[in-house]
Amino acid sequence: MSTRLSTGGRLINRNKPVEFQFNGKRLKGYEGDTLASALFANDQMMVGRSFKYHRPRGVVASGAEEPNALMNLNSGGRFEPNQRATTQEVYDGLTSTSQNHWPSLEFDIGAINQLFARWLPAGFYYKMFIHPRAFWKHVYEPFIRQSAGLGQVPKEQDADVYEHFYFFCDVMVVGGGVAGLTAAMEAAKSGKKVLVVEQTAAWGGRAVVDGGLIDGESTEAWINQTLAKLADMPNVTLRDRTMASGVYDHGYVLAYERLTDHLADKSGARHRLWRIRAGQIVTATGAIERPLSFAGNDIPGVLLAAAVRDYVVNWGVSVGDRTVVVTNNDDAYRTALALKKAGLSVPAIVDAREGGAGAIGAEAEAAGIRVLKGKGIAKVKGGKRVTGVAICSQAGEGAVLEEIACECVAMSGGWSPVVHLWSHCGGKLVWDDAKVMFRPDVDKGPTGADGKPFVIAAGSANGYLGMAEGLADAAAAGRAAAGVKGEGAPSATDAAEKAVAPVWLMPQGAGPKKRMKAWLDYQNDVKVSDVMLAAQEGYESVEHTKRYTTLGMATDQGKLSNINGLAILSKSLDAPIPAVGTTTFRPPYTPISMGSIGGSARGDLFQPLRRTPMHDWHDGNGVDWEPVGHWRRGYAFVRNGEKVHDAVNREILNVRENVGLLDASTLGKIIVKGPDAGKFLDMLYTNMMSTLPIGKCRYGLMCNENGFLSDDGVVVRLNEDTWLCHTTTGGADRIHGWMEDWLQCEWWDWKVYTANITEQLAQVAVAGPKARKLLESFGGDMDLSKEAFPFMEWREGKLGEFDARIYRISFSGELSYEVAVPASQGAAFWNALLEKGQEFGVMPYGTEAMHIMRAEKGFIMIGDETDGTIIPQDLNLQWALSKKKEDYLGKRAQERSHMADPKRWKLVGVETVDGSVIPDGSHAPAPGTNANGQRNTQGRITSTYYSPTLKKGIAMALVANGPDRMGETIEFQDENGGLIKAKIVDPCFYDKDGEKQNV
Amino acid sequence: MLILHCPYCGIDAEETELAAGGEAHLKRATVGDSDAAFEEYLFMRENKKGVHLERWRHAYGCGKWFLAARDTATLEVYGTYPAQTQEPPQEVKDAIRAKHPGWAWKENA
Amino acid sequence: MTNTRDSVPMKRYSVFAVAREGLRYHTGWGRAWRSPAPKKKYDVIIVGAGGHGLATAYYLGKNYGITNVAIIEKGWLGGGNTGRNTTIIRSNYLQDPSAAIYDKALSLYESLSQDLNYNIMFSPRGLIMLAQTHHEVRGYLRTVRANELQGVATKWINAEQVKELCPIINIDGPRYPVMGGLYQERGGTARHDAVAWGYARACSDMGMDIIQKCEVTDVRRENGKVVGVSTTKGDIDCDKLGMVVAGHTSVLAEKAGFRLPIESVALQALVSEPIKPCMDVVVMANTVHGYLSQSDKGEMVIGGGTDSFNNYTQRGSFHHAEETVRALVETFPMISRLKMLRQWGGIVDMTGDRSPIISKTPVDGIFVNCGWGTGGFKAIPGSGWAMAELMAKGHSPLAEEFDMYRFREGKFIDESVAAGVAH
Incomplete structure (x- = not known):
């Protein structure tokens, strides 16, 4: 019990x-x-x-x-x-x-x-x-x-919230045991900014349980005093329940603070993820005790020896009345003595070492504990709980010498320094034969941006398991981290101990039957026999063994099992342990919640949302949103009882008959200014921009250096040395960065400035036969008549009370003005347009209506007709490729053989014979198959819509030799695995001569 | 999570403030150059396991492009310098050669 | 460690063999693969004993009878990206050359356990690529139609069907609601290590030598032709050399005197602690750059994006993992209550069009297979098949379009065109 x-x-x-x-x-x-x-x-x-x-x-x-x-x-x-x-x-x-x-x-x-x-x-x-x-x-x-x-x-849905916290310090100390506190104190004395984190709720680590004196005081008293001193120092931050989970490159550390997991009151953030930049990191992360491998070591009641004494000392619970201690080192004797002190029975200490323990061995025997030397456990008895152990000689094969009844077995196979944080960023380890452990190779720590080490292991995490040596090491680590000289450390004495013995299997000659019952990884059920089988079958690399047996892949990530497993592997391979090596330590040290990784960025805060000045109006007026980058644009504005596509059709017909409003504020707007601006734009665009007269607009294409179309838009010459470049919504930041790239890195002697003013302006496309009437109803100082303000020009002035710049451009094919006003006037302007437009039948329209209207006109859309592999020539845009220019970005690329190949598919219009709509993405099969047995193709649809204007399906397609095949009927895929006949036509389906937009 | 020193605004910038821009000191090939030269410019990369000269933009900072000499095997940064140059400054070369004697980078160093 | 050249035929794996061995504590199992010292000369040397290298060797032997082959590995076999990926297998690629090689791979995966007599645990549980913008919807519809003509069975499913296949998904996310998805029923996952081990065992069984912990220090050439390699275990001669060393291809190519259109970057992945089965399908969400599946152990396996800077450290930056987790929490809210168990990085080599290279090289007799970027695991059998054909016959229809000289001609195989699809 x-x-x-x-x-x-x-x-x-x-x-x-x-x-x-x-x-x-x-x-x-x-x-x-x-x-x-x-x-x-x-x-x-x-x-x-x-x-x-x-x-x-x-x-x-x-x-x-x-x-x-x-x-x-x-x-x-x-x-x-x-x-x-x-x-x-x-x-x-x-x-x-x-x-x-x-x-x-x-x-x-x-x-x-x-x-x-x-x-x-x-x-x-x-x-x-x-x-x-x-x-x-x-x-x-x-x-x-x-x-x-x-x-x-x-x-x-997760009911909790999470937060992130940023922290910068000179020295971060991981671990609030006596080594960590010592290192922190030494570092803090220098005045450097120090952060100390402890993963549990209690400071002091193992020292209190293990006993001893520091500076002549009990460990508990010394810890409390040191903590109080550190807490008083303004340059020191202390955090408990905070686990350093990972060390990343250049001194970046994540720490995981559990704020409410221990409370009934769950209000506030549950976890806080600290994102720390530390100059130096001291890992005083202690050591973890290893189990011993004997038959039945997985039965409930078999615990690590130090855990058994933790439960007695820290929490006042006993695992059983009678505990048999089994060990290969002196430390486990402390458990026996602690149990004795608590009035519990220790029938025997089973020490695998022939010589037994050092001073503490005598102490145990003096306390009346029977110490069996050179002995091991042949087998643990029991099923769902321990009932006893059978003792054998460690040297033999497990012949039972006697049986001892007990409820608890406290085992200790020695200690392994916690080297995870040391190793995350490439810190190397050395095998210490005397101490039977991997410890940090202090000369091969992880290095940072300056090429110098930024992690220092301290105390038992550095292999110094004794109190005195650990404190001395920690004090030195603290000073080294702070970059100060000095000496001295809190004083303590280490009793003379007998060395730990490398005991990897108990008894050492255990046969297959016992090895099948000797567990290495308790969670994943990996036993000694499994590792030996892996070695026998040639899975010799430690990574092979891990993956073949699943050793160390459980949720403890091998904290208990890895060293034992690789020792068995090394024995099976007849290779020394360091030659076998360890598996890689990966973050996190112990698992951290996904919620904490996400932090507060969830739901509405998931990503920043960019809003146009008219966003709120859209939101309140039936908008069907479409995400475009971080913007949302209105796909359509749905009225009562309408389906989305009914709304789209209504919006289109209204633009064609009356007047519609499109919120075009998201379009990119970049100012390019300076003596060399014209020269620069001539390189950036495929067409000539330096010759654009002041007061005029020109549609331009941009290609990347691979020759592929990357963006398009209307360029406006504002004055002698200033152009305004419109980009696609998604392109604004990208193109601005692209411009800066060329100006800073290639043509850095050209005198050009750029500014992305996208959000400075609200922009509305006012399109439809009644567009002019609507704008004229505002009054103002601009003449909007056909004669005074021709197509592809712009004007600036007052439109009623609004400060407007108006571009006479059209993406819908109708009489159209794009009006830009300062963003602060955007919402008012939109409302004024709606109000004044009532008599003209004004309606807002969304991006889908815009898409369909441009397709009716045969205008290309970046992202539909282009996909990152399309060159202007594919889209019959040769007219926009200046012949006068020696160079522009993408020109050389377009000369390459595949780009100049006459067999490239070219843009055409397509309409079905029966007027139906061709499905999105349809391909046109061609006869035969290719060398890999795939059906040949001769084209594919790039845009396809139902045109409410023409009352039939229309589409654009890239087709082999397309422009030469006008009038030909070919077949495209339909929805159901069949084919649909369609005629190749001119891509402009509506008002080919542009009479509508030129009124 | 790299930190790189922005030589323009003088701050040590977090990787999240920066945008990487690939190999530095590429020589732009264009009209009149051979297919091979153009391929070299657009696609062929040093991709060294070791010292790498590369472009970065302080995208969420001053917006400037700068260049860095960084080790792709250790992530050590030997120096950063303005983009308006054909080769790393002498002190950066010195810092590199202190660790990698005899180091060379195409025609730039 | 043993250096045996025993020629004991390999024991066949079966339930009966396991039953027999169980009675004698499994003492009768031999080595899965031999660990020989290198011979003086081989017909073919493959550098790199990852999945692609081992598969190349396997199909050289199986399809062309070329078994005087050494596979040389710097570390341990399967220790590169084969053992670090998120194990997704699919062939729903847009471009013809990609669909051809990935579908060849998928077809081979379907019978690979039987072929290799090693259970690679191929699990065709189905795979959905979520469409969360109109643009993605159109992109995936284009892929579905292309796949139809390529003979790759995929279909478009609507949001409700997505929810039915994957109940833990939130299709009404506030920011990027799920609009549907591209579904490949034959897609799924496999046990990644087993693929390497299965091929290794089969190669060894054919008499090929797998030489681990052997680093190539030089590629020896005479008159523009390869004659062998120098290694940490001495010089080894060969007639043909295959370089299949994902991540480190540039380093090896430099030793052979040529360069490649490649950059090496770190790719991030992570797993949660294991939970009971809750997801019977693989889901990729490209708008938010994350993909998710549940392993046979119960872990949620999460793949994310790549760093954008050159990196050989096999560690990545945390912020990519962070972005991926954040995005997946939006789409799979239950993940928030799970814990991240482990994160890691792999080094992938990226070409100018993000598609692989399977090609002859400027050096006669040297062939290269690289540039699989983030999508190599799913291609392993097809890649090995094509590479073996190219090395044996000098020509392979599957490999033809993946020639390294395509960049000079501007002949891209760009999979990102449909919907910014990651591999």
């Missing part, structure tokens, strides 16, 4: 009991308990099932490294799967359920897999289910996938 002790538990507040639920049972704990300690207090030994064999699983650790005790937490919008019970603090009302079993934790159908375990070794699925082929798809694979996963699936 695990239980709460009547005394002890430095982290719990016995005056604050809390009630929580586990698998529907109401249980009691105390404030300060983790879910794991509270479950032990309620004798909940089994807390889950393993992934593959559904073996019973109990808590094995006391911190972030826990692989077994993963819980579904809470419900509804606050449901969370896979939360570690060892890092989740309990609070009133917390609910939790165990994972990976059906129908219940106690009775799990999936546990039948255990019976077949010998036929389900590492990689078994690669060798099975191969035949018959259909069975894999329909039987095996669906079954395997249904067995997958651990936690349940969140069903509801």
Whole structure:
């Protein structure tokens, strides 16, 4: 029975009991308990099932490294799967359920897999289910996938919010143990800005539990004093419940602060993701104890030795009345002594070393604990909980010497420094044979922008497991991080210890039967036998072994299993451990919520939304929005009872008959000015812009250096040295950047300035036979008549009360003016147009109406007729390619053989014989197939619409030899796998002579 | 998450403020140049595992293009310099050669 | 480590073999592939024992009887992008040359487990590419029609059908509602490592030598023709050399004295902690640059975008992962309550048109297969098939359009034209 002790538990507040639920049972704990300690207090030994064999699983650790005790937490919008019970603090009302079993934790159908375990070794699925082929798809694979996963699936929208926080410091110290605090103090004394983060709620790390004196005081007193001093320093920031999750290039660190996970009150942000730029990073991240590999080491009640003493000292819970300690090092003796001190029984310390421990060994024996030297565990007895252990000689094959009854086994296979953060950015490791660990290779740390190291490992994270040596190392690390000289460190003494022994299998000669029961990775059910099988089959690289066996791929990412696994691998390969190497450490150190990564950018804040001055009017008047870049444009303005496409047709007919308004404010507007502006634009556009007379407009094309069309728009000559370039909505920023690129990097001696003034102006296209009447009704100082203001010219002046620049250009084919007013006047101007336009039947129209009207006119649309591989020649735009210019961007590219190929498809109009609309994207098949058996093609549709003006389907297409095939009927694909006959025609379907726009 | 020093506005800019622009010091080929020369200009790239001269724009800052000498294997930055030049300034070359003796970059260094 | 050249025939994998071995603690399984010392000379050397290199070797042996082949690998086989990708397989490409090679790959994937006698766990669970703008809708409709003529079965499905296939999706997102999708029922995923291992085992079984931890230090040429390579395990001669070293192609080409139209950049991916099955289809959302599927272990596998700067570090910048997660949370709200377990980067080589190169080179006898960008895994069998054909016969219809000289002619194979589609 695990239980709460009547005394002890430095982290719990016995005056604050809390009630929580586990698998529907109401249980009691105390404030300060983790879910794991509270479950032990309620004798909940089994807390889950393993992934593959559904073996019973109990808590094995006391911190972030826990692989077994993963819980579904809470419900509804606050449901969370896979939360570690060892890092989740309990609070009133917390609910939790165990994972990976059906129908219940106690009775799990999936546990039948255990019976077949010998036929389900590492990689078994690669060798099975191969035949018959259909069975894999329909039987095996669906079954395997249904067995997958651990936690349940969140069903509801996340009820919590998240935030990001930016922080800059000279020194960041990761870890609030005594090493971290020492390093922080040394760095802070220099006056440098220091941030210290601790992943748990308690400062001080393992030191309090392990005991000892620092500067003559108890560790607890020293920690409290040091914390108080640091808190008083203005240059120091301390944060608990904050885990540094990843170190990225150039000193970028992410830290994950859990703000409300431990509280019943969930208001405010749940997690805060710190985005830190640190000059130097000190990783005082401690070390993690390794399990030992013996048969039955996965049975609930087998824990890491240090975890057992954590539960007693920190939370006042015992895992069992009788604990057998099994170890290859001195540290685990501390657990035996702590248990003794708490009044619990330790029937034996089983020490694999023939010589036993150093001073602490004598201490244990003096305390009346039986120490068995050179011995190991042959087997743990029990099923859903430990009932005893069988002892054997470590040197042998496992012949049982005696059996000892117990409820708990505390194991220690030595300690591994937490080197994750050191390694994320390329810090190298060395194998330390004496200490039996990988530790940071201090001369090969990760390097930053200046080529110098920016991470310093400190204390036990740097391989210094003793208190005194750890503090000395940490103090030096703190000074080095701050770039100051000095010496000294808090004083402590390390008792003489006997060296840890490399014990990777217990007993060392364990046969196949035992190896199949000796677990390495508890969650994924990887055993010693699996790693040996991988080696035997040639999966020799540590990455192969990992991937073949799934060792270290569980949610703890191998924190407990990796070193043990690769030691077994090295033994199987007869290669030294450093030659086998480690797998790569990747962020995050422990998993962080996706919500915190997204931060506050969700819903309406997901991306910035750009609004035209008329946006709100659109929003209130039936707009059907279409995202265009970060803008939204009105696709159509839907009236009561209308379908969207009815609205589009109505809008078009109204432009053709009366007058319509298009919010064109999103079009890019770039000023290009300077003595060399004309020369520059001649390079940028395919046509000649330097000769454009002041007062006139010209349609221009831009190509990239590959010759492909990239943008188009109307260019306006404002005065002698100033042009205004209109771009597509999506092109404004891109083209402005493109201009700057050429001006800054290629023609930097040309005297040209550019300014993107897109948002400075509101622009409205007023189009339709009554457009002139509508604008004239405003009054003002401009003559809008045909004679005074011809097509492709512009005027500037007063339009009623508005400051307007008017361009007489047309994308619809109708009489049309585009009117630009200052953005501040945009909304008022729009409203005035609607009001004054009432008598002329004015209606707003959207982008779809615009698209259809331009298609009726045969005008191309960037993004429809072009797709990034189309050159102007394809679209019969040769007239816009200046012959007078020696060069323009894209000209050389268009001379290449494939570009000049006469077989390139060319733009034509297409109309179906029966008047129907050709589907979007249809291709025109040609006879025969190509070398790869694909049907030949001779063209494809680029735009296709129902034209309400012409009352039939119209389309534009790129067709092989198209312009030479006018009147020919070819076939395009229809919706249903059939073909549809269509005639090749001129792409201009409406008012070919331009009489409408020239009135 | 790189940091690059913008030689125009003088600040150390976060990668999120910057837009990368590919290899620097390309020689524009155009009308009159051979197909091979044009291919060289548009497509052939040094793509060194090691020192790389490249273009960056301080897009969400001063808007200026600048050039950087950066190591693609270690991400060390040997220096940044204005775009209006045909080759890296001497101090940048020196910084590179301190780590990579004998380093050369096409005709530019 | 063992250096055996044993010629014991490989044990066939089957449920019966596993049953038999289970009774004797699996002591009877031999090596999946031999680990020999290099011979003095081979007919063909393939540099790079990733999926593409191993597949090339496999089809050289299987289709052309060329088995005197060495596959040389700097690290461990399958350790490059083959082992780092998000395992998506599809062939719904727009352009004819792409559709041809990717569909060849998909067809080979469909029977690859049987072909290799190694279960690569190909899972044709279906794949949707979401359309979230009108522009994407038109782009995917164009692809559907193109696929119809290419013999690639795809179809357009509406938003409700998307929701039915993928219940965890939010089709009414406030910013980019789902307007429908391009659906390929035959698309899916496979176990990426198993693809490399399966090919390696089959190559080894044909007598080919896979030489790991062997770095090529020089490519030796005489009179403009390749004669062999120098490696960290000595000089090895060959008649033909295939370079199949994604990410590091420029570095190897430099040793052979030519350059390529390629840049190497880092691509980001990440996985969540495993949860119970909730997504029976692969979804790609190109407007927001993310794709998502659930692995057989239950992890949500998320792929994102590439950094835009040259990079060989196999690490990427966090902000790309951040943008991807943020976007996917909008489309798959439940992800918000999951945790990111691991993120990583791979180095991909990008060509001028983002399509691969399978080509002869300026050096006689050297062939190159590279530039798969972010889309290489799904192509492995087709790529190997075409490369083997090119190396054996000097010509391959599947590879023809992927010639490295296409850039000089301006003959692009641009897949991004439909809807900014990432691979």
